[in-house]
Amino acid sequence: MAEAVAAALEEGDTLVVEAGTGTGKTYAYLIPALLSGARVIISTGTRHLQDQLYHQDLPVVRQALNAPVRTALLKGRGNYLCRYRLQATEQDGRLSSREQVAELRRIRVWAGRTRRGDIAEIPDVPETSLIWPRVTSTVDNCLGQDCPQLADCFLAKARREALAADVLVINHHLFCADMAIKETGFAELLPGAEAFILDEAHQLPDIATHFLGRSLSGRQLSELGRDTVVEQARDAADFADLRRRAEALEPAILTLRQALGTADRRALWREVAGLPAVVEAIAQLHEALDRLREALKEGAPRGKGLENCQRRGEDLALRLAALTGEESNLDNVRWFETRGRGFTLSLTPLDIAPKFQERLTAQPGAWVFTSATLAVGQSFEHFAARLGLRDYAGLRLDSPFDFAHNALLYHPPDLPDPTSPRYTAALLEAVLPVLTASRGRAFLLFTSFRALREAAAWLVDRLDYPLLVQGEAPKGVLLRQFRAAGNAVLLGTASFWEGVDVRGEALSCVIIDRLPFAAPGDPVVQARIESLRQRGEDPFRYYQLPHAVITLKQGVGRLIRDVSDRGVLVLCDPRLLTKSYGRVFLDSLPPMPRTRKLERVRAFFAGGDA
Structure with missing residues (x-):
């Protein structure tokens, strides 16, 4: 496998490798990657595997080869503490439980000593805690160059290190977010890369499908309302009507959730789109969002946070219209999911092969796809067709276990x-x-x-x-x-x-x-x-x-x-x-x-x- 990967890196070819359990596929691609002298981006399936690859496997191989390569780890923005949002959440003071108050205190103590700001460093706050969305940023709510905390931004620091690295370890979510042009700041890393190695590649088609679609969740709408209230208190305390309109968004969100039915469900949008309760709830949500957007337009000049809320409001309104309006493109499917008190509206492409093929064509260099499970029988036809891979070499290696x-x-x-x-x-x-x-x-x-x-x-x-x-x-x-x-x-x-x-x-x-x-x-x-x-x-x-x-x-x-x-x-x-x-x-x-x-x-x- 290492020989095949080395040849692909040398020739700039596309290689698909199924390596059965115990093959040692991580070492089989790390060794030629570190010896190649090329700038290599390695992407894997999950943050856990990403951490294992970067903190365990990569140092072992680098030391064994005595290879003087610079390495870096880069995750999606939601994995890094945002100092601006931490400060805003502390100033707002409204948390839903004593547990969240205790978790916020732990995060504050950790924020004073962490060098990377990677939330995986703090095990006593669960990954699933509702406090994390309050103290991390999204592409929607990040203030970017306008952020007063930019000089101390953990994400900006991680991106600077990534730009200087010879071998960069990312995950498929970040890779696909960039492909969908939803993640700003990462695209500049790609032109300098000469090779891409995608581990756990069997996950790629489904992750790419998610990122190449569009979605809107009740939580995104709630966060817009909550962030508007925080920014209004900070920069427009005299603009009480803005606060009222932001708070009026939540009842409209709950009305739509109730109209979609009380049970947890995943179904085609067309199954509920014509129901009177849903039609009425969508109209109410549009109205509440439009009223908030009007006020945000007036309040935006008062502060960068309010300006950002205005941009988000415009984007969410466009998404709501696209996901609930007239259906126009048969190459996509519109559907919804309800879970607990939340809901998500989604538009998903049925075939991502053309888009993925575009990415490969636009980014010349070597591409290596590997996993323990890519073939059906002896054939890679299904995997290759889903990603639009045409001119590729295939290699199947059985597990060495008895x-x-x-x-x-x-x-x-x-x-x-x-x-x-x-x-x-x-x-x-x-x-x-x-x-x-x-x-x-x-x-x-x-x-x-x-x-x-x-x-x-x-x-x-x-x-x-x-x-x-x-x-x-x-x-x-x-x-x-x-x-x-x-x-x-x-x-x-x-x-x-x-x-x-x-x-x-x-x-x-x-x-x-x-x-x-x-x-x-x-x-x-x-x-x-x-x-x-x-x-x-x-x-x-x-x-x-x-x-x-x-x-x-x-x-x-x-x-x-x-x-x-x-x-x-x-x-x-x-x-x-x-x-x-x-x-x-x-x-x-x-x-x-x-x-x-x-x-x-x-x-x-x-x-x-x-």
Whole structure:
């Protein structure tokens, strides 16, 4: 792999590499990148992987090679403390709980000593805390060159370091935000780069799709109202009408949330667009936003903060019109999501390949895409088509781990069709003896929260091992508890199918309930299927099947993480053996013995060879 990456960097080629678990793909691209003498931008899937790459892997390789390269880490602006917004939040003083007050105090103490301002440095304020949006900036509310705290801006400092680096580590969200021209200040980094290496590249199509669309959330509107109140108190205390109009925005936001229905839901916008309550709520929101924009236009000259609020108000009004007005472009799908007290309206492109291809053409140099899961069978056709890759070299490298002796694939016999209402109960009956044989030490991965909740209720009185359930604690806490227990059973959905690394005996069994086909009721999936049909293409063959194969490979990849790991993979879905497409899934998995006999599973856990 290192030789192939070195050749691509040398020739300025495009390379797609699937490197199975244990290949050492990070070292395989870091070594040629550091030796190439080129300016290289490395992008990975998540902030956690970005930190690991920058703080652990990169220093090891740089020291081993004795390579005098300058490196830098750059994240999206929401990952850096904003001193201006911290000060504004402290002056405003209105927080919704004592917990937030305590968190704000911790952030203030940390702000006095941090050098980077990276919010990952402060573990005693959770990533999910509602205090973070109050003390970090977005592209909407950043004052940029007009900020009075610009000289001490952590984001500006990180960007200066990035400009001077030979090797820069970013993440896909930042990469795609720039591609969509939504992130100012990063674009200037790109012209100087001679090579791009995109790790965890299987995530790229979905992340790019998100960033190339448009969205508007209730939270963005609420933040505009709240920030206007703060800036009015600071720079226009005599302009009471501005405050009243800002505060009038919140009831209009709540009215729209209620009109969209009380349940959590994702659906096509056209399903609700004509409902009288929704039509009325949209009209009220437009009116409240227009009244606020009028006042902001008058107040903007009073201060940079109010000027910024005026710009945001104009942008949000344009987005609201685009997302709720007449539908004009069939290449996009409009949909909405409600969750808790919030909502998001979205417009998503159905095909990002042309845009992505434009980016590659506009940025000459080497492009390397790598992941443990990019191929369907032996082919990269699905991945390449989604990104519009044409002239590329492909390389598939199997995992060096000994699946033939250290793993066993078990298909429980006699399960009903997955569409049956008794499927999950039958599945649990079938896997309970497996959990007894494995002495816990298992992940149960589900394709839906509904099945997960049913399983949690069913297992709670039947299991002799600690039961950990996604949603009952943060993901990181659950994984620490799982490793520490040594015999736990963890139930998880999508977020546990990838990016989770549990080595050793604590994880000796991975059970997957169904083939992970994307939910056909999901609005974006639904629209893609309709679009492919209209073009005369088979949506199952070209989209649903390959997408499910790659997702299944991610889930399977949780089992064997090291050379000495042993374990049983349980694939419950009977369609693997009864449908012709089952062979496509099985041919994409590492070669391992397969059985339908529970006795072989028991013998394996008793110490036998697979």
